[in-house]
Amino acid sequence: MSWLVTGGAGYIGAHIVRALAAAGLAPVVIDDLSSGHADFVPAGVPFIHGTILDRDLVIQTLRAHDVRGVIHVAGFKYAGVSVRRPLHTYTQNVDGTRIVLEAMAAADVTNLVFSSSAAVYGTPDVPLVTEDLPKRPASPYGESKLIGEWLIADQGVATAESAHPLRHTSLRYFNVVGSGDAAVYDSSPHNLFPLVFEALLAGHTPKIFGDDYATPDGTNVRDYVHVADIAAAHVVAAQRLASKAAIEPAYNLGSQNGLSVRQIMDAMARVTGISFVPEIAPRRPGDPDRIVATGQLAARDLDWANRHTVDEMVRSGWEAAAAAR
Structure with missing residues (x-):
């Protein structure tokens, strides 16, 4: 069984792929290379060049590689640019997350680690941000990440009593x-x-x-947090989900x-x-x-x-x- 990393040819995703491989969790990558690089994907790791907006492709990938969980990193992550390109940001981050969830449901894949952002908090008025702080995103990017968390939480509730309940967590970080x-x-x-x-x-x-x-x-x-530390946390989150250990709906990586x-x-x-x-x-x-x-x-x-x-x-x-x- 394997783990699918959406956006796994990107800077953060490629580090997660390496950390998964080192932990023996058999990563698979899907990436449209809009900001990623094919040579970031290590030799021997299956790489599907395509977009998460292609629902059929995501379903096919999940089934063909016997995927047990998804680490969803793919998205448009530039807060400043999102102010000028809100529709593009919502397409990539909101529609993309919705389609990943639909594909997971169709393929009976039940574990999801979501790459979220501290941008969901906006400009906090406290010295240290905790997970329960009110969410007031200051950009379309932050809004899109928060909506992604809502979509995932709602799908978790909707599937809770089904044969394949969604187990999930969102990891919020800022400057990697x-x-x-x-x-x-x-x-x-x-x-x-x-x-x-x-x-x-x-x-x-x-x-x-x-x-x-x-x-x-x-x-x-x-x-500021080091990308290798971020990648390691994603691996532990994936392991907890797969083992059905208790896990919070969201974590700050600060x-x-x-x-x-x-x-x-x-x-x-x-x-x-x-x-x-x-x-x-x-x-x-x-x-x-x-x-x-x-x-x-x-x-x-x-x-x-x-x-x-x-x-x-x-x-x-x-x-x-x-x-x-």
Whole structure:
């Protein structure tokens, strides 16, 4: 039996695929390569090039590979861009999740780990975000992830008394960075780390998007977590679902220690040895001032821990980005 990773050729998905394989859970990948890379999928892992919006293809994949559970990572994840492209965001993230759920029901697949986001909280007014905090997403992206969680929860209720009840959990995280494999790098044109790496490798000055936020140094404060730690938590969640162990409907994968964009820039200069003064650019729409999450529930149930320092996050990401050039 295997686990299907939607979006498994992407930056986060490819790390999850590697973690599943290391745990002996036989990953299968479906990805439309809109932002992923076929060479991110390890040799020997079945790869289906297609979209999760193709219901028949997803059903066929689930049945052909004897899939016991799905880790649903595929989606459009750019909060700022989602403000300009809300319909595209909803198609990919809401329709896509609905179709995955329909395909799972048709193929009698009952375990689902959903890649959600701390963006469902919007701009919290508390120092640390807990899972029960009110959800007030500040962008269509955050809204689409919250609706995805609702769809999954409703399907869980609807199937609870059936022969094939859906078991599920949603993992919420924000800024995933670094690399656990030099062959897999973050190629996003919108994420902070790849933007800084690309600028430094090209001899340009990195940018900070806004320095007038309500934070100590005026730049966004985020919860940066290493991609290898994120991948490991998905594997434990999958194992708990498959073993029918108790599991919460949602977990924050947070470090409890926020870092500002300016602090990240300082770490970039320190690790790379390239001295620079970042350029200040206008704010991006949909970016909240601060969001930092507690990971206490995930630590209890999913062996979650942020096991990498900021310098280790920067160094692993920098090495992967440099190797990709």
